[in-house]
Amino acid sequence: MSLLIALDAMGGDAAPAMVVDGAALALAADPELRFVLFGDEARLRPLLARHPGLRAVAEVVHTPDAVAADAKPSLALRQGRTSSMRLAIDAVKDGRVAAAVSAGNTGALMAMAKVVLRTLPGIDRPAICGVFPSRSRPVVILDLGANVACDAPTLVQFAVMGTVFARAILGIEQPTIGLLNVGTEELKGDDVVRAAAAMLKASPPPIRFGGFIEGTDLVEGSVDVVVTDGFTGNVALKIAEGVARMFRDSLKEAFTSSLRGRLGYLVAKPALVALRERFDPRRHNGAMFLGLNGVVVKSHGGTDALGFSHAIKVAADLVRQGTNARITEEMRAVRHALEPASRAAVS
């Protein structure tokens, strides 16, 4: 069944060419996709001409406005009503498309998505959710920066959203949840994480709480879903990205700084290429905005066409798996189970 996706054609460092090429790659992998591209028609037409197959299934909606990469979210919200980003989100709201994908300004995209789409029943705040290539398995992590401070009920909502995502998109039947903390003992951390741990322990299946985890456990992959506030999650992700990049660059330097290094690289090349592919950030591109009344995926701003095509694939998967309906349903069950506990806590 065909699936119509809105693309913010002007978002991302290499837009709009990267967006068009990415859509073409996504279409090649999934011929049922259809697109609406929001952006500068004069620039998009020649790009589409290079991909006749895509052009046949893509509509262009012209808008001269785009949200700047460094625009303040509040300003973008007020002044960007005719921007390519906003029109893509509006199309989700109006039901004209099944999902929106943008590689533009993350803060502006989240602000617009929150205002336009609102949250799902039972969800107070949307979260930015990503997949981390840990040692033993892909690990779902949220929130990556939508909410700098979170209370315990919000963390529980994140756990529900992460569990549904892990089951629907990664196909993990019974995902375990870890709450990021400074140690694994029950007394560690602040009041918020301890209260969230107590609520998660009392939650019904499919919530499977594995307790507190530390930063190293996230990297090792000791659980399937890592829940944390947006401040910690954002720092954690950027540290991991930074260290991975530093290692890649240092390795490259080691292999190019001397003749012996270059020779060694050539000999060991097959193994090293496999290693590089495993940690290729483009393979894990696409931060999902979970908890919204609509599907919105944020691609990394610096990605290329291949990375953008992965973000489109994630959006299509989220729609086809009925992720939002499942989040709403599981959230209802969890709230029902936790209500007596909440009443007891109040009285």
Added chain:
Amino acid sequence: MSLLIALDAMGGDAAPAMVVDGAALALAADPELRFVLFGDEARLRPLLARHPGLRAVAEVVHTPDAVAADAKPSLALRQGRTSSMRLAIDAVKDGRVAAAVSAGNTGALMAMAKVVLRTLPGIDRPAICGVFPSRSRPVVILDLGANVACDAPTLVQFAVMGTVFARAILGIEQPTIGLLNVGTEELKGDDVVRAAAAMLKASPPPIRFGGFIEGTDLVEGSVDVVVTDGFTGNVALKIAEGVARMFRDSLKEAFTSSLRGRLGYLVAKPALVALRERFDPRRHNGAMFLGLNGVVVKSHGGTDALGFSHAIKVAADLVRQGTNARITEEMRAVRHALEPASRAAVS
């Protein structure tokens, strides 16, 4: 001038052999060191017999008690009054030694050090401070986990301690400070980091505030000192350690899984050894407990003799540079400068 250091001989995975061998290595590099080893004399004597030079300058104080690696800090504090760890800290308090080094239970060591030594004038809470091997330079980071939640004045105190440390120990004349946040714009983050940023901006030299930084900036080394709360700092450090370890292991696997890989490694070996040495965690071993009325250094529990000798070196440097007196002095100047601002904020 000789310098007497107390060693918790029973702390660490490979104690007491690792501690004795580490002390011998430190002595070889710095012949003015003298040691008091607290621990099980029957085990320490044969170990010392292997190092006649060390034995000549090391006193052994026998205690059969040691703090378990997984002991709760509160319990260790109550029940560990005759432990090797506690006696080492007591020796600092009594002025019998200039510093204490332990590779034991971090939480117990901090709890004991806080109760026994108390904080320096002007410092409300001690912090755990480490040195991160960023891409362009060593970066001082604190707090790494002593305080899960911090208010703005506490973060300012950390900035003062980190600045003094960077100048005294790393020899950086005018260190710049970055406050870890989810973005670099002024409006990012929560109330605490924004209030701390305003106070740091108003602080006199040597405080040089470089603004907010993100996780990637810590790895790249865009500032000399990174200030953050103990929750975020702990997660950041463990993520960085975890990713670095995963890369090292994956690389090793790539080089050993096939004949071509093994051959390539042999050819490129000189460059790869240099790379490994650069990121050798033992070279950056030693977490300083700053803000205490005494010098206490925590070695990584899993370290070896070489790593432990580095922790001893850091302790000696902290003493010789008069770090604590300098922290007290700079803190007085900063408080003086911030007082009018505090009064204005209240009125």
